[in-house]
Amino acid sequence: MKEKFTTAAHAIAMAAPGVGANGKFRLGAILVYKNTVVSVGMNSYKTHPLMATRTSWPFLHAEQHAIIRAGLDNCEGLDLYIARVRKNNDLAMSKPCRVCMKLIEDVSIKNVYYSTNTENFIEAPTPQN
Numbered sequence: 001m002k003e004k005f006t007t008a009a010h011a012i013a014m015a016a017p018g019v020g021a022n023g024k025f026r027l028g029a030i031l032v033y034k035n036t037v038v039s040v041g042m043n044s045y046k047t048h049p050l051m052a053t054r055t056s057w058p059f060l061h062a063e064q065h066a067i068i069r070a071g072l073d074n075c076e077g078l079d080l081y082i083a084r085v086r087k088n089n090d091l092a093m094s095k096p097c098r099v100c101m102k103l104i105e106d107v108s109i110k111n112v113y114y115s116t117n118t119e120n121f122i123e124a125p126t127p128q129n
Contacts, residue, residue, distance in 0.1 A: 009081035016042035029062035041065025063100040075107035082114040091115040
């Protein structure tokens, strides 16, 4: 895990539109290959046909947005960093949901790092790591 990418994910989340009740949180995600950001994503009330086939709640999560923007066939071996920011700008838990973890597994992302309520990032277990 590299601090410059946790910082970048945090910055993407800070720039994201608020979602949830009264826009109380923002999420951002970045996909990284070695030392290069490949794609970024943020939570959105937009939908995507791919997600409509995977869930009845097809609004894009930050992870999904970053993966779709990179291309499903271009994610193997990449690292994913996810940050959630509260309305007061504190970091919060951004552990990927079940649907996102399945997509992460399907596209063979190697490592997943996400923010926690303790202002740290931790690594999620994936089949690739």
